[in-house]
Amino acid sequence: MHRHMTAIINGLKKLPGTQGSAVTIGKFDGVHRGHEELIRHTVAVARKKGLRSVVITFRTRYEDVHFPHPLPRLFPFEETVKRIKAHKPDLIVVIDFSPAFGRMVPDEFFQKLIECYRVEAIAVGKDFRFGRNAQGTASMLARFASTRKGKRIQVRIFPFLTYRKKKIATSAVRKAVLEGDMTAAERMLGVPFYYSGTIEKGKGIGRTIGFPTANLKPRDGVVVPRYGVYLTAVRVGTSRIMKALTFVGRSHLHPSVLIETHIIDFNRTVYGRSMDVFFLRYLRPVLPVRSIDALKSLIENDVHTARRIRIRSDLCR
Numbered sequence: 001m002h003r004h005m006t007a008i009i010n011g012l013k014k015l016p017g018t019q020g021s022a023v024t025i026g027k028f029d030g031v032h033r034g035h036e037e038l039i040r041h042t043v044a045v046a047r048k049k050g051l052r053s054v055v056i057t058f059r060t061r062y063e064d065v066h067f068p069h070p071l072p073r074l075f076p077f078e079e080t081v082k083r084i085k086a087h088k089p090d091l092i093v094v095i096d097f098s099p100a101f102g103r104m105v106p107d108e109f110f111q112k113l114i115e116c117y118r119v120e121a122i123a124v125g126k127d128f129r130f131g132r133n134a135q136g137t138a139s140m141l142a143r144f145a146s147t148r149k150g151k152r153i154q155v156r157i158f159p160f161l162t163y164r165k166k167k168i169a170t171s172a173v174r175k176a177v178l179e180g181d182m183t184a185a186e187r188m189l190g191v192p193f194y195y196s197g198t199i200e201k202g203k204g205i206g207r208t209i210g211f212p213t214a215n216l217k218p219r220d221g222v223v224v225p226r227y228g229v230y231l232t233a234v235r236v237g238t239s240r241i242m243k244a245l246t247f248v249g250r251s252h253l254h255p256s257v258l259i260e261t262h263i264i265d266f267n268r269t270v271y272g273r274s275m276d277v278f279f280l281r282y283l284r285p286v287l288p289v290r291s292i293d294a295l296k297s298l299i300e301n302d303v304h305t306a307r308r309i310r311i312r313s314d315l316c317r
Helices: 033-049 062-066 077-085 099-103 106-117 138-147 170-179 182-189 292-308
Strands: 007-010 021-025 052-060 091-096 119-125 154-158 194-198 214-216 228-236 242-251 254-263 274-284
Touching: 021 033, 021 106, 033 052, 033 119, 033 154, 052 062, 052 077, 062 099, 077 091, 106 119, 106 138, 119 138, 138 154, 170 182, 182 274, 194 214, 214 274, 228 254, 228 292, 242 274, 242 292, 254 274, 274 292
Parallel strands: 007 091, 021 052, 021 119, 052 091, 119 154
Antiparallel strands: 194 274, 214 254, 228 242, 228 274, 242 254
16 A cells, blocks of 8 residues: 655745645644644645645744744644644645745745745635735735736635634643643644653652652643643553553652653553653642652542543544
Protein backbone atom coordinates (compact mmCIF):
# COMPACT_ATOMS: atom_id res chain seq x y z
CA MET A 1 0.00 0.00 0.00
CA HIS A 2 1.35 3.45 -0.97
CA ARG A 3 2.30 5.54 2.04
CA HIS A 4 1.55 9.24 1.69
CA MET A 5 4.55 11.49 2.30
CA THR A 6 4.15 15.15 3.23
CA ALA A 7 7.06 17.34 2.12
CA ILE A 8 8.15 20.28 4.28
CA ILE A 9 9.84 23.37 2.84
CA ASN A 10 10.96 26.62 4.44
CA GLY A 11 9.88 30.00 3.07
CA LEU A 12 7.78 31.16 0.13
CA LYS A 13 9.59 29.56 -2.81
CA LYS A 14 8.45 28.95 -6.36
CA LEU A 15 7.61 25.27 -6.80
CA PRO A 16 8.88 23.43 -9.87
CA GLY A 17 6.50 21.99 -12.46
CA THR A 18 3.13 23.18 -13.69
CA GLN A 19 0.74 21.60 -11.18
CA GLY A 20 -1.71 23.99 -9.52
CA SER A 21 -2.35 24.11 -5.77
CA ALA A 22 -5.11 24.22 -3.21
CA VAL A 23 -3.83 26.29 -0.28
CA THR A 24 -4.74 27.11 3.31
CA ILE A 25 -2.85 29.57 5.50
CA GLY A 26 -2.70 30.12 9.25
CA LYS A 27 -0.73 29.76 12.47
CA PHE A 28 -2.62 26.52 13.20
CA ASP A 29 -1.36 26.51 16.80
CA GLY A 30 -3.00 23.49 18.43
CA VAL A 31 -4.65 22.38 15.16
CA HIS A 32 -8.07 22.69 16.81
CA ARG A 33 -11.33 21.59 15.16
CA GLY A 34 -11.62 24.82 13.15
CA HIS A 35 -8.08 24.39 11.80
CA GLU A 36 -8.79 20.74 11.01
CA GLU A 37 -11.81 21.75 8.94
CA LEU A 38 -9.66 24.09 6.81
CA ILE A 39 -6.91 21.50 6.30
CA ARG A 40 -9.33 18.64 5.51
CA HIS A 41 -11.19 20.84 3.00
CA THR A 42 -7.93 21.85 1.28
CA VAL A 43 -6.73 18.24 0.99
CA ALA A 44 -10.15 17.09 -0.33
CA VAL A 45 -10.35 19.90 -2.95
CA ALA A 46 -6.81 19.15 -4.12
CA ARG A 47 -7.58 15.43 -4.56
CA LYS A 48 -10.83 16.16 -6.40
CA LYS A 49 -9.23 18.67 -8.81
CA GLY A 50 -5.85 16.98 -9.24
CA LEU A 51 -4.02 19.79 -7.43
CA ARG A 52 -1.22 19.84 -4.88
CA SER A 53 -2.49 20.45 -1.30
CA VAL A 54 -0.44 23.10 0.50
CA VAL A 55 -0.66 24.15 4.17
CA ILE A 56 1.23 27.38 4.92
CA THR A 57 2.05 27.98 8.59
CA PHE A 58 4.34 30.06 10.80
CA ARG A 59 7.18 28.81 12.98
CA THR A 60 8.06 32.34 14.15
CA ARG A 61 4.87 34.30 14.70
CA TYR A 62 4.24 38.05 14.39
CA GLU A 63 3.96 38.24 18.20
CA ASP A 64 7.29 36.41 18.66
CA VAL A 65 8.99 39.26 16.77
CA HIS A 66 7.00 42.24 18.09
CA PHE A 67 5.96 41.38 21.66
CA PRO A 68 8.44 41.09 24.56
CA HIS A 69 6.29 38.40 26.23
CA PRO A 70 4.24 36.58 23.57
CA LEU A 71 1.43 34.31 24.74
CA PRO A 72 2.52 30.67 25.03
CA ARG A 73 1.77 28.20 22.26
CA LEU A 74 -0.57 25.27 22.85
CA PHE A 75 2.03 22.87 21.46
CA PRO A 76 5.69 23.08 20.45
CA PHE A 77 5.96 23.91 16.76
CA GLU A 78 7.18 20.41 15.80
CA GLU A 79 4.03 18.96 17.40
CA THR A 80 1.86 21.36 15.37
CA VAL A 81 3.60 20.13 12.20
CA LYS A 82 2.98 16.52 13.26
CA ARG A 83 -0.72 17.27 13.80
CA ILE A 84 -0.97 18.94 10.36
CA LYS A 85 0.84 15.98 8.73
CA ALA A 86 -1.80 13.62 10.15
CA HIS A 87 -4.23 15.11 7.58
CA LYS A 88 -1.85 14.14 4.74
CA PRO A 89 -1.37 17.38 2.78
CA ASP A 90 1.22 17.17 -0.01
CA LEU A 91 3.24 20.10 1.28
CA ILE A 92 3.71 22.10 4.48
CA VAL A 93 5.32 25.50 3.94
CA VAL A 94 6.99 26.85 7.09
CA ILE A 95 7.44 30.62 7.31
CA ASP A 96 9.51 32.47 9.89
CA PHE A 97 7.93 35.89 10.37
CA SER A 98 10.58 38.47 9.48
CA PRO A 99 10.62 42.27 9.03
CA ALA A 100 10.77 41.79 5.22
CA PHE A 101 7.79 39.43 5.29
CA GLY A 102 5.92 41.85 7.57
CA ARG A 103 6.44 44.73 5.10
CA MET A 104 4.58 42.98 2.25
CA VAL A 105 1.33 44.78 1.46
CA PRO A 106 -1.74 42.53 1.01
CA ASP A 107 -1.82 42.46 -2.80
CA GLU A 108 1.95 41.81 -2.93
CA PHE A 109 1.48 38.82 -0.60
CA PHE A 110 -1.39 37.55 -2.76
CA GLN A 111 0.71 37.83 -5.94
CA LYS A 112 3.57 36.00 -4.23
CA LEU A 113 1.21 33.13 -3.37
CA ILE A 114 0.02 32.86 -6.97
CA GLU A 115 3.56 33.03 -8.32
CA CYS A 116 4.96 30.40 -5.91
CA TYR A 117 2.13 27.85 -5.90
CA ARG A 118 -0.04 28.51 -9.00
CA VAL A 119 -3.01 28.74 -6.62
CA GLU A 120 -6.36 27.52 -7.91
CA ALA A 121 -8.18 27.23 -4.56
CA ILE A 122 -7.69 28.98 -1.19
CA ALA A 123 -9.39 28.23 2.13
CA VAL A 124 -9.07 30.55 5.14
CA GLY A 125 -10.96 31.25 8.35
CA LYS A 126 -13.27 34.24 8.67
CA ASP A 127 -10.75 36.06 10.91
CA PHE A 128 -7.76 35.53 8.57
CA ARG A 129 -5.44 38.56 8.33
CA PHE A 130 -2.43 39.06 6.07
CA GLY A 131 -0.02 41.67 4.73
CA ARG A 132 1.57 44.70 6.39
CA ASN A 133 0.03 45.51 9.79
CA ALA A 134 -2.53 42.75 9.15
CA GLN A 135 -4.35 45.06 6.71
CA GLY A 136 -5.56 42.19 4.51
CA THR A 137 -8.81 40.41 5.40
CA ALA A 138 -10.50 37.23 4.19
CA SER A 139 -12.98 39.27 2.12
CA MET A 140 -10.10 41.25 0.56
CA LEU A 141 -8.47 37.94 -0.40
CA ALA A 142 -11.74 36.88 -2.09
CA ARG A 143 -11.87 40.24 -3.95
CA PHE A 144 -8.28 39.88 -5.19
CA ALA A 145 -9.15 36.40 -6.48
CA SER A 146 -12.36 37.47 -8.25
CA THR A 147 -10.82 40.52 -9.98
CA ARG A 148 -7.63 38.77 -11.08
CA LYS A 149 -7.21 38.17 -14.81
CA GLY A 150 -6.48 34.63 -15.91
CA LYS A 151 -7.45 31.33 -14.33
CA ARG A 152 -10.27 31.58 -11.78
CA ILE A 153 -9.31 31.05 -8.14
CA GLN A 154 -11.85 29.42 -5.86
CA VAL A 155 -11.91 31.07 -2.40
CA ARG A 156 -13.70 29.46 0.53
CA ILE A 157 -14.05 31.47 3.75
CA PHE A 158 -14.95 29.27 6.70
CA PRO A 159 -17.19 30.57 9.49
CA PHE A 160 -16.12 29.99 13.09
CA LEU A 161 -16.94 26.73 14.79
CA THR A 162 -18.34 27.29 18.26
CA TYR A 163 -18.34 25.59 21.65
CA ARG A 164 -20.62 26.83 24.46
CA LYS A 165 -21.74 29.58 22.02
CA LYS A 166 -18.21 30.98 21.76
CA LYS A 167 -15.72 30.87 18.89
CA ILE A 168 -13.32 27.92 18.87
CA ALA A 169 -9.89 29.56 18.73
CA THR A 170 -6.37 28.91 19.98
CA SER A 171 -6.91 31.63 22.62
CA ALA A 172 -10.06 29.87 23.89
CA VAL A 173 -8.27 26.50 24.14
CA ARG A 174 -5.32 28.17 25.92
CA LYS A 175 -7.74 29.78 28.43
CA ALA A 176 -9.41 26.41 29.10
CA VAL A 177 -6.02 24.75 29.73
CA LEU A 178 -4.92 27.58 32.04
CA GLU A 179 -8.19 27.17 33.98
CA GLY A 180 -7.92 23.37 34.16
CA ASP A 181 -11.12 22.96 32.12
CA MET A 182 -9.92 19.91 30.22
CA THR A 183 -13.40 18.96 28.95
CA ALA A 184 -13.64 22.28 27.11
CA ALA A 185 -10.07 21.92 25.79
CA GLU A 186 -10.86 18.44 24.44
CA ARG A 187 -14.14 19.54 22.81
CA MET A 188 -12.33 22.35 20.98
CA LEU A 189 -9.17 20.42 20.06
CA GLY A 190 -10.95 17.18 19.11
CA VAL A 191 -8.47 15.28 21.35
CA PRO A 192 -7.55 15.77 25.01
CA PHE A 193 -4.92 18.45 25.60
CA TYR A 194 -1.59 16.66 25.95
CA TYR A 195 2.03 17.21 26.88
CA SER A 196 4.80 15.19 25.24
CA GLY A 197 8.45 14.84 26.10
CA THR A 198 11.30 12.65 27.28
CA ILE A 199 11.00 11.21 30.78
CA GLU A 200 13.61 12.71 33.11
CA LYS A 201 15.06 11.42 36.34
CA GLY A 202 13.64 13.25 39.37
CA LYS A 203 14.66 13.18 43.04
CA GLY A 204 13.12 9.73 43.50
CA ILE A 205 10.90 10.80 46.43
CA GLY A 206 7.81 9.20 44.86
CA ARG A 207 9.51 5.82 44.57
CA THR A 208 10.53 5.81 48.24
CA ILE A 209 6.87 6.14 49.31
CA GLY A 210 5.52 3.61 46.81
CA PHE A 211 4.37 6.09 44.12
CA PRO A 212 7.12 6.32 41.48
CA THR A 213 6.72 9.18 39.00
CA ALA A 214 7.72 9.82 35.40
CA ASN A 215 8.72 13.47 35.05
CA LEU A 216 8.50 15.82 32.07
CA LYS A 217 10.12 19.23 31.96
CA PRO A 218 7.82 22.16 30.93
CA ARG A 219 8.70 23.40 27.43
CA ASP A 220 9.77 27.02 26.91
CA GLY A 221 7.02 29.07 25.28
CA VAL A 222 4.41 26.30 25.67
CA VAL A 223 1.34 26.62 27.90
CA VAL A 224 1.47 24.84 31.28
CA PRO A 225 -1.93 23.69 32.63
CA ARG A 226 -3.40 25.16 35.81
CA TYR A 227 -1.41 23.96 38.81
CA GLY A 228 -3.00 20.98 40.51
CA VAL A 229 -3.53 17.23 40.27
CA TYR A 230 -5.16 15.72 37.18
CA LEU A 231 -6.58 12.41 36.10
CA THR A 232 -4.55 11.67 32.97
CA ALA A 233 -4.02 8.94 30.41
CA VAL A 234 -0.46 8.23 29.35
CA ARG A 235 1.40 6.46 26.60
CA VAL A 236 5.05 5.56 27.15
CA GLY A 237 6.71 5.09 23.75
CA THR A 238 4.13 3.10 21.78
CA SER A 239 2.56 1.41 24.83
CA ARG A 240 -1.16 0.99 25.37
CA ILE A 241 -2.96 3.90 27.05
CA MET A 242 -2.64 3.69 30.86
CA LYS A 243 -4.50 5.53 33.62
CA ALA A 244 -2.40 7.96 35.64
CA LEU A 245 -2.31 10.93 38.02
CA THR A 246 -0.32 14.00 37.04
CA PHE A 247 0.88 16.75 39.37
CA VAL A 248 1.53 20.16 37.76
CA GLY A 249 3.12 22.91 39.84
CA ARG A 250 5.69 23.64 42.51
CA SER A 251 6.14 22.11 45.94
CA HIS A 252 8.37 22.98 48.90
CA LEU A 253 10.26 19.79 48.05
CA HIS A 254 11.00 21.09 44.54
CA PRO A 255 10.84 24.85 43.78
CA SER A 256 10.77 24.69 39.95
CA VAL A 257 7.60 23.79 37.98
CA LEU A 258 7.09 20.04 37.65
CA ILE A 259 4.92 17.82 35.49
CA GLU A 260 5.07 14.60 37.53
CA THR A 261 3.05 11.53 36.54
CA HIS A 262 2.32 8.45 38.61
CA ILE A 263 1.12 5.65 36.30
CA ILE A 264 -1.33 3.52 38.25
CA ASP A 265 -0.40 -0.19 38.58
CA PHE A 266 2.83 0.31 36.62
CA ASN A 267 6.25 -0.03 38.19
CA ARG A 268 8.83 -0.18 35.40
CA THR A 269 11.80 2.19 35.06
CA VAL A 270 11.16 4.40 32.02
CA TYR A 271 13.80 7.17 32.20
CA GLY A 272 14.84 8.45 28.79
CA ARG A 273 11.73 7.18 26.99
CA SER A 274 9.16 9.39 25.28
CA MET A 275 5.80 9.94 26.97
CA ASP A 276 2.48 11.56 26.04
CA VAL A 277 0.36 12.78 28.96
CA PHE A 278 -3.32 13.40 28.05
CA PHE A 279 -5.09 15.64 30.57
CA LEU A 280 -8.63 14.39 31.22
CA ARG A 281 -9.91 15.94 34.45
CA TYR A 282 -8.74 18.45 37.07
CA LEU A 283 -9.05 16.73 40.46
CA ARG A 284 -7.73 19.21 43.03
CA PRO A 285 -5.41 22.18 43.60
CA VAL A 286 -1.85 21.91 44.93
CA LEU A 287 -2.10 21.55 48.71
CA PRO A 288 0.60 22.42 51.26
CA VAL A 289 2.36 19.25 52.40
CA ARG A 290 4.71 19.43 55.39
CA SER A 291 5.81 15.80 55.67
CA ILE A 292 6.44 12.71 53.58
CA ASP A 293 3.63 10.88 55.47
CA ALA A 294 1.16 13.65 54.62
CA LEU A 295 2.23 13.47 50.96
CA LYS A 296 1.75 9.70 50.91
CA SER A 297 -1.74 10.02 52.41
CA LEU A 298 -2.69 12.67 49.84
CA ILE A 299 -1.51 10.55 46.90
CA GLU A 300 -3.33 7.48 48.29
CA ASN A 301 -6.56 9.51 48.25
CA ASP A 302 -5.87 10.69 44.68
CA VAL A 303 -5.22 7.12 43.50
CA HIS A 304 -8.47 5.98 45.16
CA THR A 305 -10.34 8.77 43.32
CA ALA A 306 -8.67 7.92 39.99
CA ARG A 307 -9.48 4.21 40.28
CA ARG A 308 -13.21 5.03 40.51
CA ILE A 309 -13.22 7.01 37.23
CA ARG A 310 -13.51 5.07 33.99
CA ILE A 311 -11.51 6.25 30.99
CA ARG A 312 -11.89 5.19 27.37
CA SER A 313 -8.80 3.56 25.89
CA ASP A 314 -9.54 5.03 22.43
CA LEU A 315 -9.76 8.68 23.42
CA CYS A 316 -6.10 9.55 22.73
CA ARG A 317 -4.92 9.24 19.18
